[in-house]
Amino acid sequence: MSQLKIKSSIAISETGFLFMPNTGDSFSVNPIGVEIIDLLRQGKSEKEVKKTILSKYEIDDATLEKDYDDFLNQLKQHNVADTDEN
Amino acid sequence: MAKLRYERPVIKKLNTNFTNKYGTKTEYSPVTHIEGVAVKDLISKYGSPLFVISETHIRNTYKNALRAFRTRYPKVQFAWSYKTNYINAVCNVFHQEGSWGEVVSGFEYRKALNNGVPPDKIIFNGPDKTDEDLIAAITNGSRIHIDHLDELYRIIELTDELKMRPKVAIRVNMNTGIYPMWDRFGFNYENGQAWEAIIKILASDRMDLVGLHCHIGTFMLSSNAYAVAASKLADLALGIKIKFNKNIQYLDMGGGFASTNTLHGSFLPGKDTSPTFDEYAEAISTAILQSGFPPNELPLLILETGRALIDEAGYLLGSVISNKRLSDGRRATIMDFGVNILFTAFWYSHKISPAQEFSHYTEDSVIYGPLCMNIDVIRESCTLPPMKRGDHVVVHTVGAYNMTQWMQFIAMRPSVVMIDTKGEVHQIRDKETLEYLEQKEMMPQYLKKFTL
């Protein structure tokens, strides 16, 4: 799977309010979701993101793996992330 | 450095123009304790899923119901409806509070007797009373509420054999403006059947007609229907007084008061739509008091309230088995309890709370049970914080009918505990085992062996 990229146009606040200027859609993201989006925007690889989360939170590999994939699918579905940069 | 508590990453689209029909704010605030006892301690000791009953809640609800009626009508008696929840410990809380017993089958009748309810304080309802049941009820002097003419004739025959005078009432069905009308039970008021049955009983002179009974339906959202029903029963009782100069001792208004559960499709939560005990009491008492009885001849008012007295006192604790994403993008959560033990999920949108602290982020999710069948749906849509495998939930208002209509299907029935008024936990039913299930099975000799 090619690396997903967060669209550069989105605006996200520390409190998890995410806004997409081109569609006007807004979303609410929980703190750990904000952290993952930030790491991806910094250009971190999937592996690096997972490593960071695993070291910081009380969670096992398998659960994170599953939740991470689900979260990224959601980002894709909501057009927050894409396989190519727009 | 200690690691932080993990929560699944979540993104949720904000619909600024709509309020969520299903999720209310309180729904996802965590419920970590029941009556001061930690949910996680209960589950670690008794397993998951687990039914929990609050004795304090039963007693408070009962006292409130009794107060609502006693402050409006001089003579009131509750009779605990066994089918609603017949775990003996639950029945006995009601009996300690002063409730008689109301039963609808032979085994329920024996349960009430075994619990120590005096036979003349047991009301025997229902269309299916066997000869054995009738003979026991007649011999013991229990109150038999006659459902149909075949039963009436059978009782007449039995009194000849037993040479005893049973205490009877008839069940009356009637139009109270509510649809559907429960006219399959008892004798109809409007078409004169009820009056004919009364005449047959009095003419037989083999039994004492002590009461008149009705049960107009269940989860009745209109208190006015009870006013109509009470007036019609009172009218029959006054007719008996005028024509036969006999006093009817009691009017039994049955059960049917709504609990605070929310019916599927209801826009408002049950707490906002169900009438209170005071509203039901006002409707019934006013109707009887205004019907024309002389004050010293007012009949005893009997109530067979079931769900409204026990529903809120019952909780079901359970655990998350898995989270899934459905093909249409909806989130699904699979719990370890299914509709086999939560029958009421078919008509109520039960409130479900997480049993641990979360951030305030929530998601809408379908809640499924663990059974391998498509109808095992606990909630079509429920707003909950992101939960992971092993997290616990509390399902609210499950005390009525679930612990009697439950079945072992794929999964067995779980344990039931009661938290007493001092916060002590008592196990009142043990979870089922394979040995228990197979106790009733027999294996023919020739089927014992096979080779594969």
Ligand SMILES: Cc1ncc(COP(=O)(O)O)c(C=O)c1O
């Ligand atoms: C004769 C009779 N009495 C009492 C009840 C208890 O009804 P509820 O739980 O609706 O109060 C029922 C329930 O169907 C019933 O059939």
